[in-house]
Amino acid sequence: MRRPFFAVLALALSPSSPAAAAVADAFPRYPIDNVPLVLLENAHAVVRTDEQTLTVKSVGRTVETVRRAVTILDEAGADHATQLVYYDQFHTVSYLRGTVYNADGKAVRQLRAADIHDYSLSDGFSLANDVRGKAADLRQPTYPYTVEYEYEVESSNPLFYCSWRPQEQEQLAVESASFRVLTPRELPLRYQEQRLPAGVAVEHSQQGTTEVYQWEVRNLVAVEEENDAPPLAELTPAVLTAPTAFEVQGHAGTLTSWQTLGQWTYDLNAGRDELPAAVKARIAALVQGVADERTRIRKVYEFLQANTRYISIQLGIGGWQTFPAAAVAASGYGDCKALTNYCKALLQAADVKSYCALVLADEPDIRTEFPSNQFNHVVLCVPLTKAAKADTVWLECTSQTTAFNYMGSFTGNRHALLLTPTGGKLIRTPRYGANENRRERRADLYLDAQGNATATIRTLRTGLEQDNFSQLFHNLPPAEQKKKVADALPFANFSITKFGLTPGPAAPVPSMVESLGLTLPSFAAPSGKRIFLSANLLSRWSALPAAVGERRADIQLENAFAYSDTVRIHVPAGLKPESLPAPVKLTTAFGTYSSQVQALPDGTLQYVRQLRMPVTRFARTEYAGYVEFRRKISTADKAQVVFVKTDS
Numbered sequence: 001m002r003r004p005f006f007a008v009l010a011l012a013l014s015p016s017s018p019a020a021a022a023v024a025d026a027f028p029r030y031p032i033d034n035v036p037l038v039l040l041e042n043a044h045a046v047v048r049t050d051e052q053t054l055t056v057k058s059v060g061r062t063v064e065t066v067r068r069a070v071t072i073l074d075e076a077g078a079d080h081a082t083q084l085v086y087y088d089q090f091h092t093v094s095y096l097r098g099t100v101y102n103a104d105g106k107a108v109r110q111l112r113a114a115d116i117h118d119y120s121l122s123d124g125f126s127l128a129n130d131v132r133g134k135a136a137d138l139r140q141p142t143y144p145y146t147v148e149y150e151y152e153v154e155s156s157n158p159l160f161y162c163s164w165r166p167q168e169q170e171q172l173a174v175e176s177a178s179f180r181v182l183t184p185r186e187l188p189l190r191y192q193e194q195r196l197p198a199g200v201a202v203e204h205s206q207q208g209t210t211e212v213y214q215w216e217v218r219n220l221v222a223v224e225e226e227n228d229a230p231p232l233a234e235l236t237p238a239v240l241t242a243p244t245a246f247e248v249q250g251h252a253g254t255l256t257s258w259q260t261l262g263q264w265t266y267d268l269n270a271g272r273d274e275l276p277a278a279v280k281a282r283i284a285a286l287v288q289g290v291a292d293e294r295t296r297i298r299k300v301y302e303f304l305q306a307n308t309r310y311i312s313i314q315l316g317i318g319g320w321q322t323f324p325a326a327a328v329a330a331s332g333y334g335d336c337k338a339l340t341n342y343c344k345a346l347l348q349a350a351d352v353k354s355y356c357a358l359v360l361a362d363e364p365d366i367r368t369e370f371p372s373n374q375f376n377h378v379v380l381c382v383p384l385t386k387a388a389k390a391d392t393v394w395l396e397c398t399s400q401t402t403a404f405n406y407m408g409s410f411t412g413n414r415h416a417l418l419l420t421p422t423g424g425k426l427i428r429t430p431r432y433g434a435n436e437n438r439r440e441r442r443a444d445l446y447l448d449a450q451g452n453a454t455a456t457i458r459t460l461r462t463g464l465e466q467d468n469f470s471q472l473f474h475n476l477p478p479a480e481q482k483k484k485v486a487d488a489l490p491f492a493n494f495s496i497t498k499f500g501l502t503p504g505p506a507a508p509v510p511s512m513v514e515s516l517g518l519t520l521p522s523f524a525a526p527s528g529k530r531i532f533l534s535a536n537l538l539s540r541w542s543a544l545p546a547a548v549g550e551r552r553a554d555i556q557l558e559n560a561f562a563y564s565d566t567v568r569i570h571v572p573a574g575l576k577p578e579s580l581p582a583p584v585k586l587t588t589a590f591g592t593y594s595s596q597v598q599a600l601p602d603g604t605l606q607y608v609r610q611l612r613m614p615v616t617r618f619a620r621t622e623y624a625g626y627v628e629f630r631r632k633i634s635t636a637d638k639a640q641v642v643f644v645k646t647d648s
């Protein structure tokens with residue numbers, strides 16, 4: 001179910017007609033002097049016009065046309081002049097055209113057929129992928145200039161209608177943009193408007209038996225992404241669209257609810273979970289005598305991980321219909337649909353019922369209020385029916401290393417569409433909060449009289465905090481793991497004398513343990529008889545800038561976590577602490593923080609820092625308070641211990 005990955009450069013074009021070129025030469029099209037000054041502020045590019053039209057021809061065919069002109073103001077906006085349009089057996093490019101205009105609006109170049117390059121858009125892990133792209137590069141050495149593109153794509157896959165996002169990047173202004181949808185009366189459009197400017201609404205009309213929907217925006221000033229804000233896509237205007245009925249390669253369906261979308265997907269894959277008798281017998285022997293349901297599931301999952309590997313298959317209807325389980329049993333490979341379906345069949349052989357679930361992986365959660373195909377991945381949901389307490393096990397079937405019953409940052413903390421014989425049902429994947437996402441660090445710092453230091457550090461990371469380190473451990477050799485960790489250390493001068501990265505103890509969520517030995521020359525700054533040392537070794541937070549003007553976006557804290565640091569500072573003879581930082585304790589809606597340095601009876605100092613943050617969202621009017629919270633943390637994290645040299 002994973003869609004092919006390809007970078008969006010945008011579109012590529014073939015030559016305009018000679019007549020069109022002559023008209024362009026005679027009449028300046030996009031002179032820079034015509035751009036309102038307000039649109040040039042904080043902008044690297046300005047969309048002069050963007051006309052997007054979706055025409056629904058039938059339940060199984062759509063046509064999308066686009067004409068878009070962008071004035072590129074500087075090098076940072078040059079990507080708007082490189083373009084790509086993709087196609088596959090469902091999509092056909094009807095035409096492509098392109099023109100470059102100088103600052104005065106005079107046409108200086110037409111895109112030629114020879115300039116268009118055709119590429120396979122293989123994602124690097126697909127065994128078979130029929131997605132290709134036509135790409136062109138119309139960047140110019142002198143700014144400003146304008147690039148105009150036109151293209152048309154016919155599609156026989158109306159499961160996906162296009163969406164309209166006229167301002168999809170930061171520091172991009174929009175002078176004029178419009179979106180039209182034409183659809184037969186018997187195929188009414190489903191749409192959702194998001195963050196449209198005041199006074200902008202759909203214009204709905206009829207042309208004979210055709211329903212026409214149209215939106216238009218003008219003079220959208222450039223926006224910049226703000227600290228700890230939601231993704232830009234949640235802040236700029238958009239219109240999302242979806243069909244009410246569709247047909248893909250003879251498979252008809254309706255899309256009026258999550259139930260109907262799930263029903264179509266379930267029916268498309270029904271009956272493809274039959275296993276060879278030998279595999280059934282092997283699974284029966286594997287779980288023989290195992291009464292505990294969770295243990296039976298774990299054994300089957302470990303069998304799956306040991307005997308299969310992930311390879312994507314993206315050919316036609318194969319984007320949605322799985323390979324039969326028997327084919328996976330024979331080959332040992334499959335994509336996310338095939339491996340999940342195979343695991344479902346294996347569990348069925350172990351007398352455990354499970355359900356495939358569609359999910360939007362590695363991206364923000366779906367828009368639950370707008371049923372549509374927003375998914376790119378499939379996982380397995382296993383309700384425990386024989387346990388004393390109701391529970392659910394979730395399985396990521398594409399990985400040989402993902403822990404049992406762990407979704408992580410890839411598919412956790414979001415909604416999934418459960419596929420059942422009676423249709424789709426929205427449910428939530430596991431949520432990982434501060435109790436699961438922990439980082440616990442203990443360090444011993446040994447200081448000498450000249451301010452040099454050595455340190456031994458042990459860091460335990462759990463839940464989402466360990467995801468990246470688990471990837472390092474499983475995908476890179478130790479030398480490269482060490483380099484990645486070294487690159488992230490905040491010291492100007494250091495060497496690693498010891499390094500280890502290992503899985504942590506068994507727990508409900510996985511963990512990783514990092515062991516470090518460090519040599520830190522000139523770590524503490526000397527000044528006469530005194531030495532200044534920051535007790536916070538590795539967990540310093542930076543302050544945030546105050547908002548320039550009015551804050552536009554809410555504050556979004558995506559992942560909850562709990563950090564704990566304990567540093568024991570071993571002081572040599574001839575040094576004694578002269579001044580310790582005052583204890584700090586902060587309790588706010590944004591989170592809680594505390595730090596303290598204490599002298600212990602054995603002559604060492606102990607620094608303890610605690611930070612706990614929720615996953616939540618605050619109104620933009622709270623930003624000043626959040627900035628102050630971060631400022632106080634930053635100040636406390638930089639506080640120094642002052643040592644003075646004694647005569648002894």
